[in-house]
Amino acid sequence: MERLELSDLVTLLRECAGEEEWTDLDGDILDTPFLDLGYDSLAILQTTGRIERDHTITFDEEAIDAAETPRQYLQLVNELLAARAVV
Amino acid sequence: MSGTVSVARATAVFTGIGIAAPGGLGTATWWAAALRGRTAVGAVTRFDASGYPVRLAGEVPGFTDEEHVPGRLLPQTDRVTRLALAMAKEAVDDCGADLDALPEYAASVVTASSAGGFEFGQRELQALWHQGSKHVSAYQAFAWFNAANTGQLSIRHGTRGASGVLVSEQAGGLDAAAQARRQIRKGSRLVVTGGADSALCPWGWTAHLADGLLSTVDDPQRAYLPFAADAGGHVAGEGGAMLVLEDADSARERGATVYGSLAGYAATFDGGTTPRLGDAARLALADAGAQPGDVDVVFADAAGQRAADRAEAAALAALFGPYGVPVTAPKAMTGRLLAGGSALDLAAALLALRDQVIPPTPGTGQPAADCPVDLVTGAPRRGAPLRCALVLARGRGGFNSAVVLRAAP
Structure with a gap:
């Protein structure tokens, strides 16, 4: 089953939205809000578009907007990927 | 604010200069080239112009994006905004003012831009028509826009005063400086002003060509000859300059070096x-x-x-x-x-x-x-x-x- 791990998300964030000099994306950031990592809503939108494209899935926009941390975000992504695997 | 009259007559002085233009990156390098007085125009290298009737341009030399643009801004900026970021940083460093020490709304950014982020826009339009809407960058929302430079500069330098962008083609750099002076006269202490453009990509080139005013001469020495009897058009280039315009009293108080005043x-x-x-x-x-x-x-x-x-x-x-x-x-x-x-x-x-x-x-x-x-x-x-x-x-x-x-x- 397809799963997105934190390391995958970090790679995508770097590719889609770049990286602030003052953040350590390789640290324990699962519960760090995206804003504190230097990522605003547009950065997340860009990254989400990329995941939708790569995995041919479509997110519930409101749900994904509500995900404030990598943990919450990955949970939504992986739920969707799992649901698709079942179908 | 006391004494509206005195503010209305406030003198505005230039205290900082930053340049990224054909001939040189950085004020000192560019000015030395300007005094040498040899053309910096050459064959277009930013895209393959061999199939176009005009193949000469003025390009900014030796600009490495990563040296001037933070990583977070690379995916969201066009070439012109990257050049503007470099110019503005040089100008702000040059003026010597500590922008963080100014009152919250005392500093602002007013720049001119004619084309906006053309190269970025071309890339995203190509993505739209070749790959589909899901392939268009979310940053297309603003990266193409004439105001992108002003916006990115104000975020980068933390200026929260009244900002703006002027679009009046080649006159824009002067109009922006005048708008900056209006802000000074309304009580602003410091305004980053100037202008930048870069549209050296096939889409931008098509727009330049549609103008009908580009020289088709292939010799860089002879392509753009203002006031000459054999003048036959101009060469398009990229880049520009950012300047720091400051209230004269503020500049004097902090002992700033002044280049000159915007007198009229x-x-x-x-x-x-x-x-x-x-x-x-x-x-x-x-x-x-x-x-x-x-x-x-x-x-x-x-x-x-x-x-x-x-x-x-x-x-x-x-x-x-x-x-x-x-x-x-x-x-x-x-x-x-x-x-x-x-x-x-x-x-x-x-x-x-x-x-x-x-x-x-x-x-x-x-x-x-x-x-x-x-x-x-x-x-x-x-x-x-x-x-x-x-x-x-x-x-x-x-x-x-x-x-x-x-x-x-």
Whole structure:
């Protein structure tokens, strides 16, 4: 089953939205809000578009907007990927 | 704010300069090139222009994005915004002010941009039509936009005062500086101003070509010859300059080095077939409380079109008399940079006032007989004191702007 791990998300964030000099994306950031990592809503939108494209899935926009941390975000992504695997 | 009258008369002075333009990246490098007076125009390298009728451009040399742009901004910026970020950083560093120490709304950004982020826009349009809407960058939302430079600069430098963007083609750099002066007169302490453009991509090139004013001469030495009898158009370039304009009292209080003051400004619009560049110059002098005889050097618009060159020469002759004042056009080195062009001319004029030297106009050997201007050619001109400079610019569609600069006392 397809799963997105934190390391995958970090790679995508770097590719889609770049990286602030003052953040350590390789640290324990699962519960760090995206804003504190230097990522605003547009950065997340860009990254989400990329995941939708790569995995041919479509997110519930409101749900994904509500995900404030990598943990919450990955949970939504992986739920969707799992649901698709079942179908 | 006490004393509206005194604020309305506040003097605005330039205290910082940053340049990214054909000929040099950084003020010192570019100015040395301008004084050498050799063209910086060359074959287009930013895209394959071999299939186009025009293959020459002025490109900013040696610009490595990662050296000037934070990683977070790389995916969301066009080439022009990256150049603007570099210019603004140099200008702010140069002025020596601590922007963080200013009151929250005391500093702002007012720049000019004609094309916006053309290259970025082209890439995303290609993604849209070749791959589909899901492949278009979310940053297309603003990266293409004329105001992107102003926005990114204000975020980068933490300026929260009233900001804006001017779109009046080549006149934009002067119009932005004038808008910056209005903000100073309303109580702002410091404004980052200037102009930048870059549209050296196939889409941008198509737009440049549609203008019909580009020179089709393939020899970089002969392609853009303002005021020459064999002038046949101009070369397009990229880049420009950012400047720090500051309230004179604030600048004095912190002991800033001042390049010169924005003493006068005016803008006019051509009426039908009546050119009004001369009126802009006259009104700018009046605004500065100056007489034509006070002007020591003119930085010309220098279109490189016979009719437009004649019109500008006639306007100058009417104001100063034939061959009545030294005239120069360092933009013959860089090509015309849209909004960046007149901002760069402001920078060049300030540096001329600082160093008491007029940079030459590359290319043109001597002006045509029907252009009675004392054009500085061949080598820099020194000797006569430079206390007051007039900078002229015309934007496509009828914009005319003029700025009078006075040397620091």
